[in-house]
Amino acid sequence: MTKQKQDTLFVGSLEKGMRVLSAFGERHRALGLTEIAALTGLDRSAVQRLANTLHKTGYLNKDPETRRYSPSLKFLELGNAYLWSDPLVQLAMPKLIELGRKLGERVNVARLDGDQIVYVIRIPTQLTSFGAMIAGRRLSALTTSSGRAMIACLSAAERKHAAETWPLTALTLKTTLDRAKIAATIEEAAACGYGLTVSENILNEIGIAAPILAADGRPVAAVQCSVSSMKWSIEKVRSGIAPHLIEVANSIQLS
Amino acid sequence: MTKQKQDTLFVGSLEKGMRVLSAFGERHRALGLTEIAALTGLDRSAVQRLANTLHKTGYLNKDPETRRYSPSLKFLELGNAYLWSDPLVQLAMPKLIELGRKLGERVNVARLDGDQIVYVIRIPTQLTSFGAMIAGRRLSALTTSSGRAMIACLSAAERKHAAETWPLTALTLKTTLDRAKIAATIEEAAACGYGLTVSENILNEIGIAAPILAADGRPVAAVQCSVSSMKWSIEKVRSGIAPHLIEVANSIQLS
DNA sequence: ATCTTTTTATTATATTATGATACGGTACAC
DNA sequence: GTGTACCGTATCATAATATAATAAAAAGAT
Structure with missing residues (x-):
């Protein structure tokens, strides 16, 4: 069998390194070499070299006692770079701070990314679960008010396709995985201009969202x-809430 | 001259890739290949391969019209991973949310990292400059109230060394670069238990900070x-502010 | 229209990254 | 206390990759 032609514009070692970086998250706050190898599918020798390199370049901290690695402040600096580069965040942040003061409740902005959403702005005016306090969390669009608000603005065919095929993630026992029900809530969102969830992301929490259009x-x-x-x-x-969200969402004009 | 012995535990291509990632930030929100090469000191062919790889793995967006690269949401997800991994953030976040409500003013937590500080928690209860609204910003310790509060807790010899040698960054025309003055404010912080700045980071802003000790x-x-x-x-x-900060700072016990 | 700069695409080859493996240290079971 | 299992560390011959030089295409400036 002849050798596969090399893609000379792709750096394999860098791709492997990024897989190591992305092994860390909510469920993996500190990892040993063997754990990283298991999570990434990489050879243990490769993980040793990659983790050592990320440590020497300051991206991973290494606990000298447990010898486990964890993200360094440089991860957060990369997050900071994203926030500077996103014009939506710069436009929306002041408005969200004002909205948080006006409503006295938690307000956020989420972006649609494929069939998921990512929270890019968090104004945690009240106590909530830790994951809901911080930016950068990725969730299935179908099971969030933000996702439903955005899906509601797609064409009817696209809405149908999304309801039928996009992934579902249960966050509470109340998260509905009934695609017909989800489709109905999306159609309702299309009719009234905002999406809703009740206890589906956090128990005893009502989530409501208005879409921002390009x-x-x-x-x-x-x-x-x-x-x-x-x-x-x-x-x-x-x-009492929806009109304010719609007003702010409509005031954010992206070029 | 004989060849330098290879460090077989260091992956050079990964280090170069991380240099590309770290080129983006407040002053570099979107970059072309030639700009990245200039900022990183890497060969233009290398930058082409590395940027292409980061784009294909989803870390960089590429504008098809301008052909410039910018950080993708995956940067923010890395930031999220850091926040999950830092026990200080998990301990402090609920307390900072309560403190923000109580004071009605902007409250933050910064970590000391070498001779700089990095803001890890931002509770933006009021409008401010964008850089002060988001986590992950890195600043010189000497010219911030957070930095001064922490330096004040070092030994006298360490305080002196810091005041004499750590870098200074002017953020406003009022930022003092007079090391004797800075040393005096640090000694004052050591005496009263909190650090202060006035118009040195943002004009017409008073910054006050209390240290968290390990x-x-x-x-x-x-x-x-x-x-x-x-x-x-x-x-x-x-x-009216210092006692609350000291109380919260003292309530955060790190193991 | 022309010139300059940047990006894209290609390639021979030097250099690097690979993965197998041995060894040391720690944890655990008995 | 002993033996085994597991994880991390260190080494190395070699295959595969990444390099950097360079040509061509595309875009920008004049």
């Missing part, structure tokens, strides 16, 4: 608010 | 608050 009408992000269902009813959220 | 007494982080000098006097900040 100049060509495509949904790219959503302004979202999370409130306690102990404090708010769905009716009150519809009348 | 179990061995070393300063590792600081709880910081920023207020408008139009609204607060230094006296009011000393009596």
Whole structure:
């Protein structure tokens, strides 16, 4: 069998290194070499070299006692670089701070990325789960209010396709995995202009979101608010929160 | 001259790739190949391969019109991984949210990293400059209230050394670069237990910070608050803000 | 229209990264 | 206390990769 032709514009060692970086996250805060090898599918010798290189360049900390690696502050600096480069974040951040003060509730902005959303702005005005306090979390679009608000702005065929094929992730026991139900909530969102979830991401939490559209009408992000269902009813959220989200979402004009 | 012995545990291509990643930031939000080559000192062919690889693995976006690269959401996800891995952030975040509500002012946590600080928590309860709204920014320790609060907890010899040799970065025209003055403010911080800056990071802003110590007494982080000098006097900040910061800082116990 | 700069694409070859493996250290089971 | 299992560290011959030089294409500036 002849040798596969080399893709001379692709650096294999760099791709392997990035796989090591992306092994860390919510469920993997510190990892040993063998764990990294298992998570990335890479050879243990390769992981030894890659982890050592990332450590020497300051990207990974190494605990001298446990010999396990963890992300360094340079990870956070990369996150900072993203926030500087995203015009949406720069436009939206001041408006979200004002909105947080006005509503007194948690407000966020999420971007659509394929069939998932990523939270790019978090204004945690109240206590909540740690994952909901920090930026950068990635979740399935179908099971979040932000995702539903954005999917609602796609064409009917695209909405149908999304409801039928996009992945589902249960975050609570109340997360619905019934695709017909999800399709119905998306159609409802299309009708009223905002998406809703109740206890699907956090128990006793109502999530409501309004879409932010690009100049060509495509949904790219959503302004979202999370409130306690102990404090708010769905009716009150519809009348007292939704209009503010829609107003802010509409005020964010992307070129 | 004989060839230098290869460090077989170091992957040179990965190190080069990380240099490309770290070229992006506040002043470099989108970059072309030639710009990346200039910033990183790498050969243009190497940059082409590395940038192409980072694009194909989803870390860099490429604008098809301008052909310039920019950080993708995966950068922010790496930032998210850092926040999950830092026990200080998990301990401090709920307390900072409560503190922000109580004070009604912007509160932050910064970590000491060598002779610089990096903001790991941002609770932007009020409008401010964009850089002060987002986590991950790195600044010189000497010219920030957080940095001064932490340096104040070092030994007298270490404080002197820091004041004399650590780098200075002017952020405003009011940023003092007078090392004797800085040394004096650090000694004052050592005496009263918190660090202060006035208009040195943002004009018309008073910054005040209390140190967070590790179990061995070393300063590792600081709880910081920023207020408008139009609204607060230094006296009011000393009596109305400092005690709360010290209380929160002392309540964060790192193992 | 012309010139300059940047990006893209290709290639011979030097250099690097690979993965197999031996060894040391630690944890665990008995 | 002993033996075994597992993980991390260190080494090396060699295959494969990444290099950098360079030509061509495309875009930008004048």
